[in-house]
Amino acid sequence: MNFSDLRRAPSNKYVNEYLTSSSFEIVINKRLVRGSKKITSHELAEFPYILIVGNSEIDTELEYCRTVLGIESNFKLVGTYDKALMQVISGAGYFLTNERTGKSIKNDQIKKIFLLNGNQQMIQQYYAFWKVDNSGFYTEEFADILKK
Numbered sequence: 001m002n003f004s005d006l007r008r009a010p011s012n013k014y015v016n017e018y019l020t021s022s023s024f025e026i027v028i029n030k031r032l033v034r035g036s037k038k039i040t041s042h043e044l045a046e047f048p049y050i051l052i053v054g055n056s057e058i059d060t061e062l063e064y065c066r067t068v069l070g071i072e073s074n075f076k077l078v079g080t081y082d083k084a085l086m087q088v089i090s091g092a093g094y095f096l097t098n099e100r101t102g103k104s105i106k107n108d109q110i111k112k113i114f115l116l117n118g119n120q121q122m123i124q125q126y127y128a129f130w131k132v133d134n135s136g137f138y139t140e141e142f143a144d145i146l147k148k
Contacts, residue, residue: 001130001139003146007064010127015135017128017143023114024069024122025102027085028094030111038114038121041070048093049073050084069096070117085110098124 003019010016026039032047033039049071053061058077065071076093078084084095089109097105102112115122128143 001128001134001142003126003128006125006127007068012132014129014131015143017147019126019128019143019147021123021125022098022100024124025097025099025112026094026115027088027097027102027105027110027112029088029091029109031091031109032094033111033113036111036113038116040116040118041072044094045072047073048076050076050078050087050093050095052078052081052084052095054079065096069115069122071096 006016026044028044028047049065051061051065062075065075073093076087078087085105085107087093088095089107096115097112099114105112128146130139130143
């Protein structure tokens, strides 16, 4: 079983059990944007997007950010969340999180703003996935526990 955000259309080779969702937010130095509660990726294009990614996932994550999330910014790659946060505090760009994770970010220098696609709030959906031929009582019970 895998627990992950939904990045592609669900496959019929897997059971795709919806668990929860959370609104996307950007984390940015508050000096760079004033008063905004919502923003589009087009409005962020002038600021670097700080992508937290391991070396083996760079190509996949860059494609996801460009094609699925519609990020127009240039990318700045960092290996850790702490490095990304330091970049934001210094005003060097922004990074993406979701509303749940964003609640743990507390710093007077930053602002969290909901990310829109046009006028639509962007949502991160989480699913439990497992192969159809691996379904059974315990797998489904575990998925129900995750959902609760």
